[in-house]
Amino acid sequence: MNRIPLRPAARTLQIQVLRHNPHDPASEPHLQTFEVEEADTMTLFIALSEIRERQDPSLQFDFVCRAGICGSCGIIINGRPGLACRTLTKDLPDRITLAPLPAFELIGDLSVNTGKWMRGMSERLETWVHSRNLENLDIDTVEQAMEPELAEQLYELERCIECGCCVAACGTAQMRQDFVGAVGLNQITRFQLDPRDERTDAEFYELVGDESGVFGCMTLLGCEDMCPKELPLATQIAFLRRRMVCSG
Ligand code: SF4
Ligand code: F3S
Ligand code: FES
Numbered sequence: 652m653n654r655i656p657l658r659p660a661a662r663t664l665q666i667q668v669l670r671h672n673p674h675d676p677a678s679e680p681h682l683q684t685f686e687v688e689e690a691d692t693m694t695l696f697i698a699l700s701e702i703r704e705r706q707d708p709s710l711q712f713d714f715v716c717r718a719g720i721c722g723s724c725g726i727i728i729n730g731r732p733g734l735a736c737r738t739l740t741k742d743l744p745d746r747i748t749l750a751p752l753p754a755f756e757l758i759g760d761l762s763v764n765t766g767k768w769m770r771g772m773s774e775r776l777e778t779w780v781h782s783r784n785l786e787n788l789d790i791d792t793v794e795q796a797m798e799p800e801l802a803e804q805l806y807e808l809e810r811c812i813e814c815g816c817c818v819a820a821c822g823t824a825q826m827r828q829d830f831v832g833a834v835g836l837n838q839i840t841r842f843q844l845d846p847r848d849e850r851t852d853a854e855f856y857e858l859v860g861d862e863s864g865v866f867g868c869m870t871l872l873g874c875e876d877m878c879p880k881e882l883p884l885a886t887q888i889a890f891l892r893r894r895m896v897c898s899g
Pocket of ligand 1: 813834878879881
């Protein structure tokens with residue numbers, strides 16, 4: 652007789668969350684444990700939503716898209732940075748410890764201000780196409796055809812969702828507040844490759860040719876290991892460093 656295999660019993664997950672409200676002088680950082688019944692295809696985002704709905708409405712964490720696109724749900728999951736909405740609980744042990752991403756301003760519990768950090772980095776590195784005579788150009792000139800291979804290369808670098816996981820995974824970023832991180836160096840590579848950007852290699856060198864930029868990277872590789880979009884960050888940094896050495 653054929654037996655229908657029994658489904659394994661649902662697990663009860665012990666989810667430990669590092670709680671802290673930096674705006675409340677009485678708040679002390681502490682771990683709080685919640686129990687959650689695991690469901691099929693449960694993500695950490697779903698588990699956290701259940702906790703907030705049924706157990707503690709004050710729990711703070713960020714999300715927007717729930718699809719790995721907006722980059723807002725980055726957290727530390729059992730010691731490693733990752734996206735809550737793309738992490739299945741079935742891939743984790745029964746006990747799960749969650750903490751906010753380090754290196755970013757803490758808003759509360761698991762919520763950090765990656766937007767402020769990214770905006771600061773972006774303004775500092777001027778991450779937009781610089782064209783010297785824009786007033787003399789018409790739209791057809793600006794949008795000149797690009798080789799498909801180059802367009803593909805730029806598209807690949809633009810897949811970054813600014814989640815901050817590479818910054819949280821980087822030892823240099825923890826030690827140097829001014830380090831632009833793999834995300835910043837990825838942006839510089841993107842604009843240096845773009846033929847519409849007329850900045851010279853020397854001008855790019857001015858932006859990242861020191862220890863807060865490409866020479867601060869110690870090739871620790873955490874950025875590339877933890878990037879949820881699997882961007883080749885260490886390869887990009889090596890490419891940029893070689894180009895900087897030649898132009899410096
Ligand atoms: Fe996130 Fe990767 Fe972009 Fe870093 S490079 S911010 S890890 S998507
Ligand atoms: Fe940091 Fe990545 Fe360099 S982890 S030290 S930016 S290779
Ligand atoms: Fe947008 Fe997770 S909620 S990436």
